[in-house]
Amino acid sequence: MSLTMEAILQQARPVLPVLVIEDVGSALALAQALHAGGIRVLEVTLRTPRALEAVSIIRRELPDLIVGAGTLIHAEQFLEARDAGAQFAVSPGCTERLALAAENVQMPYLPGVLTPSEVLLALEYGYRSLKLFPANGTGSVKMLKSLKGPFTGIRFCPTGGINVDNLLTFLRLPNVACVGGTWIAPADLVKARAWDQITQLASEACSLAASLDAPR
Numbered sequence: 001m002s003l004t005m006e007a008i009l010q011q012a013r014p015v016l017p018v019l020v021i022e023d024v025g026s027a028l029a030l031a032q033a034l035h036a037g038g039i040r041v042l043e044v045t046l047r048t049p050r051a052l053e054a055v056s057i058i059r060r061e062l063p064d065l066i067v068g069a070g071t072l073i074h075a076e077q078f079l080e081a082r083d084a085g086a087q088f089a090v091s092p093g094c095t096e097r098l099a100l101a102a103e104n105v106q107m108p109y110l111p112g113v114l115t116p117s118e119v120l121l122a123l124e125y126g127y128r129s130l131k132l133f134p135a136n137g138t139g140s141v142k143m144l145k146s147l148k149g150p151f152t153g154i155r156f157c158p159t160g161g162i163n164v165d166n167l168l169t170f171l172r173l174p175n176v177a178c179v180g181g182t183w184i185a186p187a188d189l190v191k192a193r194a195w196d197q198i199t200q201l202a203s204e205a206c207s208l209a210a211s212l213d214a215p216r
């Protein structure tokens with residue numbers, strides 16, 4: 001069954017971890033630690049030399065997780081990501097070439113936007129689930145509120161500058177599907193192989209959001 005980006009973000013709520021995997025030997029343990037903390041979807045950024053290998057390993061060993069490839073900034077990377085087993089792709093911005101590349105490989109795609117014109121560009125290609133990047137602080141909360149009016153039905157995943165302190169402010173917005181971020185798997189903890197602490201960060205975020213999302 002093929003997934004839609006909308007369904008993937010729904011699964012990802014509250015947090016889509018943005019992973020920078022320097023040591024491919026740690027990929028599986030890192031994904032397991034996040035999974036144990038309640039994470040169901042993650043994004044491996046193609047910022048490190050063996051990131052695609054990390055995608056394949058996590059996909060093979062943890063079939064319950066949904067694994068995407070992030071930081072796609074060249075059209076050719078879409079095919080590479082798909083061949084490595086990535087189930088969706090994420091970019092920090094959106095260009096016509098990237099939007100077409102995603103369409104060509106038929107992969108769910110989360111393009112990045114920061115302005116109404118960029119939302120319109122993404123919409124022209126049929127993308128209605130968008131990454132708001134960089135979402136730094138209160139300015140982005142105001143912007144998301146403003147975007148709600150003209151862009152009915154568009155769902156955002158604000159990323160960049162999100163942490164446990166501002167997580168709920170974003171998740172409360174009706175046009176926010178989930179948030180993304182690296183804070184949940186910080187480089188120092190990954191390097192130290194502090195898997196329990198990473199599990200704790202994930203479960204802290206999930207519990208916070210559960211209080212928000214619980215039926216009233």
Ligand code: 3PG
Nearest residue numbers: 018159160161181182183
């Ligand atoms: C991304 O690529 O989405 C960002 O690097 C994540 O930003 P953060 O480190 O502030 O979470």
